[in-house]
Amino acid sequence: GTLSACEDKAMTDDIYNVKRRNEAQLMSLPGVVSVGIGQDQNGKPAIVVGLAAATPATERRVPDRLGGFPVITQTVGKMKAQ
Secondary structure (H helix, E strand, O other): OOOOHHHHHOOOOOOEEEEEEEHHHOOOOEEEEEEEEOOOHHHHEEEEEOOOOOOOOHHHHHHEEOEEEEEEEEEEOOOOOO
């Protein structure tokens, strides 16, 4: 369903707070190079953790959810400008 602007704003504030509270801890994990906000495959707000390389050891350390939001890992270390 479509969210009203008011509900949508409340949800985004929440995800920004969750990101801010967890960013330092996530960035301290080996292989994590960025923490951002994006969308999951369903278009819902998600925490996006950028990894230098997709290694099972690093991915195991990244939580599946934070503050009720899904956490998605993306390999960004070897990205090139297009």
